[in-house]
Amino acid sequence: MLVALFALMHVQAYTQTELRVDSKITDVTVFLNKAQVTREVKTKVGAGRSTLVVTGLTALLDQQSVQVSGKGKVVIEGISHRQNFLNEFNMPAKLKSLKDSVELLQRQLQLEQSQKEILNKEEQMLLSNQKIGGTQSNLTVAELKAMSDFFRTRMTDIVTTRMKHEDKIRKANASIVRLQRQIAEQNDMYSRNTSEIVVALSADAATAVELELNYVVGNAGWQPIYDLRATNTKSPVQLNYKANVYQSTGEEWNNVKLTLSTANPSEGGVKPELYTWLLDFYIPQPIYGNRKMEMQSKPAMRSMVAAEESAVVADRLQEVESMSGFVNTIQTSLNTEFAISLPYTVSSANKPTMVDIRSYEMKASYVYSVAPKLDNDAFLLAKAVGWEDFNLLPGQANIFFEGTFVSTSFIDPNSIKDTLAISLGRDKRVVVKREKLKDFSSRRTIGSNQRDTYTFEISVRNTKAESIQLIVEDQLPISMNSQIEITALDSGGARFNKETGKLIWEVGLQPNETKKFQFKYEVKYPKDKQISGLE
Structure with missing residues (x-):
């Protein structure tokens, strides 16, 4: 009986022991969307089968991406992932500091409020005892003056000190509100459920183990x-x-x-496949009363990628190094x-x-x-x-x-x-002017057509002390109707693109030099029509 009991205890000891271990993030590869996190675990295991539970991991990790490798005289028998809805992340130092600051301010606030309440009660006591010495007492002028001076001085001190406490109370409340907002923001990130990676190991003897965990996270x-x-x-x-x-x-x-x-x-790395493209005649379905039976097709399953919000990035001062x-x-x-x-x-x-x-x-x-x-x-x-x-x-x-x-x-x-x-x-040191030359622009009616001629002049002047290279751009209109004809009468030496109507001059200007460019075009259209967007 003792031998059987000893054997059962030995089997249970050899079978499995669960050990919760901490880990440290050592490497992170950040993709355009998602990131791969590498954690390091250092611990010791006993002989037999052991289960290491790596705790405190984000619940946002992709369990399909978990990889575990390591060093040591052990055999990794299995890996699994599970959610932990009971434990939360260890409170980070920043969040703990915020909460400690709130507690300190709340204690200061209570002290200031107590001091203010004491002053209020002292004020009430003084006001309720204004009949100095009672109704039967006869006070000398000196005693009455001394009591009056005391009353005035003390009431002034009470009012002044109370105002100081009220100012401290107001500032403390404002600081608490600001800190609580920051705490609420931090709590939203840290008060989530965590997850755990469970690693089953076996070893012939007690040994040190170093594991490396890799997993992909969202957000x-x-x-x-x-x-x-x-x-x-x-x-x-x-x-x-x-x-x-x-x-x-x-x-x-x-x-x-x-x-x-x-x-x-998030874009996926699997090559898309072309499936057979089938065509058939459309056969409308009968309509019964006010109910119309519509044909429905099953769309192919496609992966959807969520768009990321553009961050508003403020400009930073350039670092020394x-x-x-x-x-x-x-x-x-x-x-x-x-x-x-x-x-x-x-x-x-x-x-x-x-x-x-x-x-x-x-x-x-x-x-x-x-x-x-x-x-x-x-x-x-x-x-x-x-x-x-x-x-x-x-x-x-x-x-x-x-x-x-x-x-x-x-x-x-x-x-x-x-x-x-x-x-x-x-x-502003390059002076540019564009004007329509009325003497060289005209409007004529010939038969059933209207012919409008436009001439423009561009002048550029370099007032800088050094020569410059200048590109001047303008354009002619492009017709969208066969009844509207546009003719370039004079491009003024510009490079002209007939498809876009763009005119480009590339010139060099010496200091204080001025150059002028003229271009002219004609628009022909039916006289009973009006053109929008001309000039």
């Missing part, structure tokens, strides 16, 4: 953003490639090895990865974290451009080349010229041809 990703800087019209354009990294998984990525990838797992110097660019078979060699922290928050990726120089030529039909100001353009080598993605660009913020633009590599044109702002 994370990054968006590219660029700073384009030009020092002057002689220097190349500096392109600072940055990323807005966001995550609201509830996990804290503290001092992790961060890698940004241009891959997007940029993080871009610690980024390695890795070109994989399908995507580009930016590995940051220094540890980085990305908190679980509604606001993104700015990460510097790389800094590049692009050769650029500078030219002025003006379209006086729309705006008489000339705009300085930087035409940069070589951007194709930088693996750019569509994103917002903040433009700076001569150290001053100019505007916000958008870079879409898919729509750029060979030159990246960057508008650096207006230059």
Whole structure:
């Protein structure tokens, strides 16, 4: 009997023991949508079968993506994932600090309110004892004056001190409200249920184990953003490639090895298949009363990708030493990865974290451009080349010229041809004027047709102390009706595109030099018709 009992106890001890272990996030690869998190577990297991429960994981992880590998004299027998609706994340230091601050302010608030209440009661006591010495007492003038001075002085002190307490109470309440708003925002991220990864192991003897866990999470990703800087019209354009990294998984990525990838797992990687395309005649179904039977088809199942909200990114001051110097660019078979060699922290928050990726120089030529039909100001353009080598993605660009913020633009590599044109702002020193020459414009009626002739003159003057290259743009109308005929009588030496009607002059202007351009066109249409949008 004792032998059987001992054997049963031995089997139960060998079969399975559950051990809850902590883990640490060491690496995170952030995709354009989603991220892959790597955790490290270090523990010890005894002989036999053990079950390690890695706790405190986000509930947003994709259980199909879980991978576990490790080091040690153990065998991984199985991996599973489960939700934990009872335990919450360990309270992060930031959230704990906010709650501690609220508790401290609430204690101060109670103290100030108590002090104010004491002053109120003292005031009531003084007011209820205004009959000094009672009705039968005869007080001397000196005693009456002394009591009156005491009453006035004490009441003044009470009112003054109470006002100070009320001011402290008001400020404490305002601070508590602000802190509670921040706590509510943090609680929304951290008060979610957690999940756990369960790893079944077996070992012949007690041993140390190091496990590496990988899983993909949602509510994370990054968006590219660029700073384009030009020092002057002689220097190349500096392109600072940055990323807005966001995550609201509830996990804290503290001092992790961060890698940004241009891959997007949400798009899927499975090749689409063409199925047989069947055609048949449409056979309408009969209508019974007011009810119409409609044919229904089953649409093919397609994966839907949710669109991400564009972050409002504020411009930041340039750091003395940029993080871009610690980024390695890795070109994989399908995507580009930016590995940051220094540890980085990305908190679980509604606001993104700015990460510097790389800094590049692009050769650029500078030219002025003006379209006086729309705006008489000339705009300085930087035409940069070589951007194709930088693996750019569509994103917002903040433009700076001569150290001053100019505007916000958008870079879409898919729509750029060979030159990246960057508008650096207006230059009032290039004077432009466009006017209609009435003496060379006319309106005639010939037979059943109306013939309108228009002549315009554009004058440009360079008041700068240096020569410039200038592009002047204008246009002729394009007919959308066969009864409207448009004839270019004089293009003024411009490059004319008949399909778009655009006129382009490219000229050089010396300091204080003025040049003029004239163009003329005729519009023929039936005299009993009116044309909209002319001139």
